[in-house]
Amino acid sequence: MLGRSGKNEKYRREDTELTGDCWHTFPGDSNAQGVDLSLGQPYIQLGSAMDAQVHKVLLPQPGVVGQSAQLECVWAAGSQGFYSVRWYKNGEQFYSFVPKNSPQVKVDHKLEGVSVELEQSDERVVTLRELRMDSGGNYKCEVMSEAPTFKSSFKSENMTVIVLPKAPELSGLQNRRPYRVSDQLNVTCTARDASPPAKLTFYLDDQPFGPSSTRVTELRTERGSYPGVYTSRTRLVVPLSSSMVPSLNVKCVSDVERLKDKVEVRIDVEENTGIGSFFYSGGSRLTPCLVTLVLALAAPAALATVPRCPS
Structure with a gap:
């Protein structure tokens, strides 16, 4: 007016x-x-x-x-x-x-x-x-x-x-013995109680494995411990190779609106050597006859009792 x-x-x-x-x-x-x-x-x-x-x-x-x-x-x-x-x-x-x-x-x-x-x-x-x-x-x-x-x-x-998540966690890693070449590394990363849900990326040494990688599976996002926050989980499955000997750094990075946190651990990786590794790498494919043959080759005195394997 x-x-x-x-x-x-x-x-x-x-x-x-x-x-x-x-x-x-x-x-x-x-x-x-x-x-x-x-x-x-x-x-x-x-x-x-x-x-x-x-x-x-x-x-x-x-x-x-x-x-x-x-x-x-x-x-x-x-x-x-x-x-x-x-x-x-x-x-x-x-x-x-x-x-x-x-x-x-x-x-x-x-x-x-x-x-x-x-x-x-x-x-x-x-x-x-x-x-x-x-x-x-x-x-x-x-x-x-x-x-x-x-x-x-x-x-x-x-x-x-x-809401920033709690520090990410790694689960599924074996602790009793070193990993060996041809083992499967199967590890899950979890970021709890974030808003919006955290994005997770794995790194093996410096190589990233993000959501687009065929080695990565994004698990279902779940509700967190209180209203409005969420828990994210991602799994990485990778066969270990000779290039990863003698050790491999496994890292998971959480990202919420470009604010990041991480967890990392170094695992030992050994070459497969000797008969033990032969059984370990292919034991599931050996027939009883081939098992006996391998043992006989390892112990010449047992050659007399080596059965004839069917062709």
């Missing part, structure tokens, strides 16, 4: 996106002239150089549950200075900085999911205490110019809040 305020009148409009009123200005640079609609006479427009301007909002990307977060508003006061700085989450105010409101210059408005550390907050930076799962959302910084314009400027950004 337009209304008069005097001889060199200014026109205001209600802006539903802004908390305070904004003086109506005409397009052009800071030295442009407007027209008094009632008198048909020019007046000097209140230019942008006089008013506060918010340039950008800087947020953690992502925020992490359980950790603090600093929200930064980058702005310039203009020649008139500023009246207030206010922060909103999803359109609801949670922090205000008003220098003239002494002694309560800084106010935490106690919004659900947002807890402000007032001692570490000012007109430029707001520090949030431990983030929660409901701390994510759209954060807006609004700076209002000082009188006579009280013009508002704002910028906003979205902040995603994640």
Whole structure:
């Protein structure tokens, strides 16, 4: 709605996106002239150089549950200075900085999911205490110019809040004896209680085995130990080769929004040598007759009793 305020009148409009009123200005640079609609006479427009301007909002990307977060508003006061700085989450105010409101210059408005550390907050930076799962959302910084314009400027950004998993775990590795060439390495990696679910990648020494590898099976994602979090499991099955002797580094990396953790272990790998390895590598395919023959070859004295194997 337009209304008069005097001889060199200014026109205001209600802006539903802004908390305070904004003086109506005409397009052009800071030295442009407007027209008094009632008198048909020019007046000097209140230019942008006089008013506060918010340039950008800087947020953690992502925020992490359980950790603090600093929200930064980058702005310039203009020649008139500023009246207030206010922060909103999803359109609801949670922090205000008003220098003239002494002694309560800084106010935490106690919004659900947002807890402000007032001692570490000012007109430029707001520090949030431990983030929660409901701390994510759209954060807006609004700076209002000082009188006579009280013009508002704002910028906003979205902040995603994640839950990092517990350190990944490896299971299925044999501990009783070293691995041998031609053994199957069958190992499962688990990352518990993450949001969103963690992505898992195996590494054998420096060679990655991701979800696209035929050696990898992504197991079903399950609900975690409390609402909103998930447990991921991935299995790797690889035959061991001579190139992996004498040892192999097995590593699993969890990734949630580019924040990573890992678990790794080094296993011993031995060559197959001697008759024991012959039985171990192919025993399941040996017939009783061939077993007797191999034993006889190992003990010449038993040659007299070697049976004739059918062809």
